[in-house]
Amino acid sequence: MSDLHYHGFGGNWTVIKLEMLQRYLEAFNTALQGKPLPSSPFRRVFIDAFAGTGECAINLDGKTVRIEGSAKLALEVQPGFDDYYFIDLKAKHVKALNELAQTYPGKRVAVLAGDGNARVGELLQQISWKGSRAVMFLDPYGMAVRWETLQQIAATGAIDLWYLFPLNAVCRQAANQFDKVDANKSEALTRLFGTTDWMEDFYQDTDQTDLFAEEEMAVKRQRVLSQDEILAYMQRRLRTIFPVVLDPIKLPDQGSPIFALFFASANPSQSAVKLTKRIAGHLLNMQLTGMLRTKPLRVGQVTGSEGLFG
């Protein structure tokens, strides 16, 4: 790969999330082969709405290690998908994705430039969901995924979703003191949760004695939900629109979490619910119990820390 593909971000949790995605894609495509009927199987679709370049340069113990990113892993997965859609906002990444697509001439790949929310909204209207089943990966750096996008995904009834939820960023926006949540933070949280209810649910009035004027009682609105409770809140929100939402895993798996990886499925059919719960539940559980052995996904290695977290 040329340096067009160099994309510095992430750490050991990137390997974990990609390993889980890759294994899910393999299991999904294997399970759906020849379904519902060998003569008219579902079209299997992969949608990567924050697709990157096909490569990630991650920081592992102070070293930059280049590994295959989600787009490349999806193209390599066996059995393959019928259609691949890669979306990215950044022009350089779109160029890298187009270059990557050209190296797979036998595959139907569409690279879409622009905001993932907007492009997903348009794309979901164009696919016939009666005859298609999809896996979508939402892997933003931060709080870019809008609630309406999740609603549109859920409304297809046909998409299995892996969503890297920006737990730490959400907790930073939802400051401990409500008066520190400015208009920008408030709008970002409302876009992400799809409701203003978080203002009531996260915060409570607390009487606080002012140390310098003991008689005066100041009423302050304080956040009363912990990071774990905010994650549980998001899980409850997702359960209002998806028939399947499994318990997320926090990433990194040691120390302070930055993200949480959610699996949700829009497919309400009993057989699909059983299957997706079994496959995704098994993967999440393997990670929780330390059984997920991550394969070395590296495509090369550079020393030092140049370009990290770009």
Ligand SMILES: C[S@@+](CC[C@H](N)C(=O)[O-])C[C@H]1O[C@@H](n2cnc3c(N)ncnc32)[C@H](O)[C@@H]1O
């Ligand atoms: C964490 S990276 C994705 C990494 C990718 N999944 C991989 O494994 O290689 C996030 C990507 O989202 C892109 N991005 C940022 N904001 C976006 C937006 N609003 N819509 C679509 N893509 C966006 C960035 O350019 C970046 O390539």
